[in-house]
Amino acid sequence: MTTLVERGERRARPSRSLRSHRTRWAFVFLAPSLVLFGLTVFYPMARALQYSLYHWPLGSAKKFVGLDNYRRLLVDDGDFRQSVVVTLYFTVLSVLPTILVALFIAVLLNDARLRLRGLFRTIYFVPVVTSLVAVGYVWRALLEPSFGLVNTALGWVGISGPGWLASPDWALEGIVLMTVWRDLGFYMVIFLAGLQAIPREILDAARIDGAGPWRRFRHVTLPLLNPSIMLAGVIGVINGLQLFTQVYVMTGSAQQLPGGPLSSTRSVVIYIVEQTFRPLEMGYGSAAAFLLFVLIMIVTLIQFRLVQRRFEY
Amino acid sequence: MHATTRTVDVSKYLLLTVGALTMLTPLIWMVLASFKTLPEILAFPPTLLPEQVNLDNYHAVFETADFVRYFFNSVVIAAISVVSVLLTSSMAGYAFAKFSFPGRDALFVVVLATLMIPFQVRVIPLYVLASDLSLLNTYAGMVLPTLVDAFGIFLMRQYMMSIPSELIESARVDGAGELRIFVSIVLPLAKPALSALTIFTLVMSWESFLWPLLVASTPDMYTLPLGLAQFAGRFLNRTDLQMAAATMTVVPLLIVFLLMQKRFIEGMATTGMK
Amino acid sequence: MSRRVKKSAVAAGFLAIGIAATGCSGQSATEQQGGGGDGDGSGVTISHWQHQSDARAKIVQDFADGYDDASIDVQNIPYESYFQKLGAALEADTGPCVFQLPANILAEFHDRDELAPVPESVMSAEEIESSFTPASIELLNIDDEYYALPTDVQTLMLFYNDDLFEEAGLDPSQDFETWDDLVAAAEKLTKTSGDKMIQAGIDISASPYQWFYSAPTLAYPEGLVADETGDVEYDSEPGYQAWDRLTSLVTDNAVDDPEFLAEQSKFGLGKAGMTFKEFTFTGVYQLTAPDLNFSVHVAPPVTDDAAAPVASTSWSYAVSADCEDQDAAWEWVAHLTSEESQRVWIEGGGELPSRTALLDDESLQGDSNIAAGFTALAEAVPYDSRGWDDAYAIQQEIWDEITLNGTAVEDAVDKGAEAERELYRTKGLLE
CATH class of the missing domain: 3.40.190.10 (Periplasmic binding protein-like II)
Incomplete structure (x- = not known):
């Protein structure tokens, strides 16, 4: 079974003094990261945890409320619940297709005889290194319902396109489309790397045994690629559950608050920012953030569980 | 048989080409828009080619904002972040991959868990901290949240696990110190992973907006994304100038990626390994 | 996942809580940095x-x-x-x-x-x-x-596209007397092809806030918020009427469609006969749509017996x-x-x-x-709501509920007003 956390190599047990010598060096190597994490992540997190127990208007007197922020979020706050649903829905809707399409393209590109392979690879990766603000604007124009390129193209094949960002039923799907476009190259690279690590001999052996391309893919390539798929899944879910920037640049403007129409794209992080920076109050948003953190933890653990059961070999 | 292979090949290229064009469309649109006038960009239905190629937007960008200075700041900040992330990640990744010590796996989980915390949550405490440390409006303050990266540590650990431990052991037997082993054996072998990490850190640093906005308090400390945001007003977005500025922001990053991409792919090779 | 990893995760959780606990005590003393310091010449x-x-x-x-x-x-x-x-x-x-x-x-x-x-x-x-x-x-x-x-x-003003007015046989130099006059003109200015809109009578759906700020504010003598109580009162007549008439532009009169040129400036593109905007848009249109021939007017009162003609x-x-x-x-x-x-x-x-x-x-x-x-x-x-973007979000939701979800006007307005009250309470502005 593979996991992100795997035991390092175990060698013949060294002597105790050698072990403590090694441990000391391990912490020398870890020290810079740990100090910086402490300063820039754990300390601010601890403060945020503290905020979450208060009613804390920025810049003025705070009031201790215990777990009341959490209680309100979990019991009273329908908007928060809705933002959780939106976020989970987005994550499923974006991660699965991105992985499937990226896998498909990686398999196509993994053919040494393919001409212009490097060029294709570069092009598919390019969206990863572009400015989200700039492409967010472009995507808004592409998704415009009456004249936008996407619906125009759908019109060519006889489909009457939906309202995308203007419609509460389709806005999230519009964001999914942009996310798939943007992240495809990243996953493709992970899969390409995984594919290239598969020894030719195994595939050749399968061919000699008479396995067709689909069977070779299904029974040889796919299982061997499992660690890469797992990694892509975990990263995808962690990023998906923190959905923010795409919504911010595609549904918000100075004339319109992000998260609409009708809260259909209001993710948890958008909600947190809304609850913090509009009333300029830290407590409630921080509590929501910790609930999100727990949610991400749980989903990631479930993922490990599922993958373990499915692919034990 | 031959004919089928042909058809398969043709459809494969067709598919890849259509896909590639789709991927490029938004970027091409951005570059072409940077040569258009504002009414032309806002025209509907949208046009692809500019009526005439003129560089007015680029001139205007340089007139309204000190883009050379912003570019310089972005480069400085990206450089510090990249060096710091490469250093901290390779050191920590090495410790996680090649040392066994009590609590190692738990610590690694803690490090990975930091990926699950949205930045928006810790931004205010971090800002107060930067202010307490008198780091506001300094390069040190601007780079604070991007000095260390859990994904980088993960990437380096995965790669370094593929380095044979015998190499390290034999160097130890030859009497090499731990630091020397790290610098002269481990780091050179990890070059592909370092390249991959460079690209990711660069993209992250180059794009970051909220933090530099909070920390910078004078225009001479602005970075490119802050410069870009200067063309967005409450009632009017100067999309024409934004596209010119965005093009200038994105192109350097693309060039770096093109130069490094070969190593980059190799560097990703071990991400999915055990 | 292996058992050890689960154990590790639990240990990590405890560690995180431990770190968190120690972090809480570190209340920082911050220094004032409001201004001061040495400038040039004057020293301030x-x-x-x-x-x-x-x-x-x-x-x-x-x-x-x-x-x-x-x-x-x-x-x-x-x-x-x-x-x-x-x-x-x-x-x-x-x-x-x-x-x-x-x-x-x-x-x-x-x-x-x-x-x-x-x-x-x-x-x-x-x-x-x-x-x-x-x-x-x-x-x-x-x-x-x-x-x-x-x-x-900024006063909130009605903008006419003079060319489209003349094309539709309307006089662009005249202000409208009543809301019905405005609706009638908007209907004349609306064009459709098949079931698709190709010209909106009035550009409102992409940015309706100017109107939902203005109409309920003008409907009451003391504005959106009553001076005495500090409370909103638009969940009553004439507030209902204001919301009803505004949303009817989309739901009944069909003089605009949210999916027609979504989020684009229909008025700037010459695809809408009218729009209702801050005065500063005179400058915006001059820059973004130099060929647009427009004039600026005071809008007719949305509600019967409005208390004032213009909101700012x-x-x-x-x-x-x-x-x-x-x-x-x-x-x-x-x-x-x-x-x-x-x-x-x-x-x-x-x-x-x-x-x-x-x-x-x-x-x-x-x-x-x-x-x-x-x-x-x-x-x-x-416009005197006690909130800014937070109040705006509530009012935008009223608009969306009615126009996109088909919620009854009074229900949406009641819910919105209650949310706005709750907002004021959180801010300590209302008992």
Whole structure:
């Protein structure tokens, strides 16, 4: 079974003094990261945890409320619940297709005889290194319902396109489309790397045994690629559950608050920012953030569980 | 048989080409828009080619904002972040991959868990901290949240696990110190992973907006994304100038990626390994 | 996942909690950094924050460069991030001396003890009241003291596309008398092809807020918020009527469609007969749609028996209570809002003066559109919700519920008003 956390190599047990010598060096190597994490992540997190127990208007007197922020979020706050649903829905809707399409393209590109392979690879990766603000604007124009390129193209094949960002039923799907476009190259690279690590001999052996391309893919390539798929899944879910920037640049403007129409794209992080920076109050948003953190933890653990059961070999 | 292979090949290229064009469309649109006038960009239905190629937007960008200075700041900040992330990640990744010590796996989980915390949550405490440390409006303050990266540590650990431990052991037997082993054996072998990490850190640093906005308090400390945001007003977005500025922001990053991409792919090779 | 990893995860959780617990005790003492420090010449540096606008950035920088009494450090912050930056600065006490605030949330900042009043030595209350229009200063007075001076005053005006009006046989020089007249004209201006809209009678769905700010505010004699109770009252007649008529433009009259040129400026593209916008859009359209032939008018009252004809929104320049050189800061704000400065603002594009004296100056009104804006300002009343983006979100949701979800007007409005009350309670502005 593979996991992100795997035991390092175990060698013949060294002597105790050698072990403590090694441990000391391990912490020398870890020290810079740990100090910086402490300063820039754990300390601010601890403060945020503290905020979450208060009613804390920025810049003025705070009031201790215990777990009341959490209680309100979990019991009273329908908007928060809705933002959780939106976020989970987005994550499923974006991660699965991105992985499937990226896998498909990686398999196509993994053919040494393919001409212009490097060029294709570069092009598919390019969206990863572009400015989200700039492409967010472009995507808004592409998704415009009456004249936008996407619906125009759908019109060519006889489909009457939906309202995308203007419609509460389709806005999230519009964001999914942009996310798939943007992240495809990243996953493709992970899969390409995984594919290239598969020894030719195994595939050749399968061919000699008479396995067709689909069977070779299904029974040889796919299982061997499992660690890469797992990694892509975990990263995808962690990023998906923190959905923010795409919504911010595609549904918000100075004339319109992000998260609409009708809260259909209001993710948890958008909600947190809304609850913090509009009333300029830290407590409630921080509590929501910790609930999100727990949610991400749980989903990631479930993922490990599922993958373990499915692919034990 | 031959004919089928042909058809398969043709459809494969067709598919890849259509896909590639789709991927490029938004970027091409951005570059072409940077040569258009504002009414032309806002025209509907949208046009692809500019009526005439003129560089007015680029001139205007340089007139309204000190883009050379912003570019310089972005480069400085990206450089510090990249060096710091490469250093901290390779050191920590090495410790996680090649040392066994009590609590190692738990610590690694803690490090990975930091990926699950949205930045928006810790931004205010971090800002107060930067202010307490008198780091506001300094390069040190601007780079604070991007000095260390859990994904980088993960990437380096995965790669370094593929380095044979015998190499390290034999160097130890030859009497090499731990630091020397790290610098002269481990780091050179990890070059592909370092390249991959460079690209990711660069993209992250180059794009970051909220933090530099909070920390910078004078225009001479602005970075490119802050410069870009200067063309967005409450009632009017100067999309024409934004596209010119965005093009200038994105192109350097693309060039770096093109130069490094070969190593980059190799560097990703071990991400999915055990 | 292996058992050890699960154990590790649990251990990690405890570790995180441990670190968190130790972190809590570290309440930091922050130092004031409001202003002060050494500038050039005069020795005083005033930090000044405002949200980004092309014209404003240029004008204020020119003022700062030519200002001798203090050195002014101007920072233009993108509008969408303005409150994030302000919030972080409030918490760390690193805020500016002078900053821009929407006039209708000045009271909230006053409640946070963030504001210093205008000192007598700079401008007395009588002086302020005789110099500025009532609409621009009404919300700046808290407990008989002024806490800011006005800027960026915007009346909400009706824009006609004159060419489309003439094409539809309408007279673009006339104001509408009643709401029904406006609807009738909008219907004439709407064009469809098959079941698709190709020209909107009125551009409202992409940015309806100007109208849902204005109509309920004008419907009540005291504005959106009752002076006595500090409570919203639009969940009653005539508030219902206001919301009903506005949303009917989309749901019944079908003079606009949210999916037609979604989020694009239909009016700017010449695809809408009318729009309802801040006065400053005269400048925006001149720049983005130079060929557009438009005129600016006072809109007809949305509700029967409206209390005033025109609503306005405005911002203000406030001085931080933490600023070390408050007098110098106020001198600078007074300079920015002085009569001479406002002449420059008007020429710089799209700003209306808040000085009464300038409204009567005919030399500034060469253009009939500007004249219309000036006239409207004299009779305007301010949009006075006690929230800014947070209240806006609530009101936008009322709009979306009715137009996109088909919710009954009264239900959506009742729910929205209750949410706005809850918001005021959270802010401590309402019992």
